[in-house]
Amino acid sequence: MTQNLRIPSAARGKQITITVNKIPVTAYEGETVHAALTAAGIYPLRQTLSGETRGAFCGMGLCYECLVTVNHIPDQQACMTRVQDGMEIQTHD
Numbered sequence: 001m002t003q004n005l006r007i008p009s010a011a012r013g014k015q016i017t018i019t020v021n022k023i024p025v026t027a028y029e030g031e032t033v034h035a036a037l038t039a040a041g042i043y044p045l046r047q048t049l050s051g052e053t054r055g056a057f058c059g060m061g062l063c064y065e066c067l068v069t070v071n072h073i074p075d076q077q078a079c080m081t082r083v084q085d086g087m088e089i090q091t092h093d
């Protein structure tokens, strides 16, 4: 079960379902992967080799702290990737 931290009154696109670490998560067309994961309460997005946790920092494609695997393609920027129905996302452990 994931959370829903979205502002209820905000306009958004069509509801879709993505999977995050094999768990179904509600998302909306037009959202970035980062937005959908944050709204679902999913954080952190990855760990460094030394075990430190990382997540989105800049939110605009500059810091590369938000890397996740999208549809089996590693190291995709969650903040720069828009969700699509059926998308499979894996955070990095």
Ligand code: FES
Pocket (backbone or CB within 6 Å): 055, 056, 057, 058, 059, 060, 061, 062, 063, 064, 065, 066, 077, 078, 079, 080
């Ligand atoms: S949050 Fe900085 S590149 Fe995605």
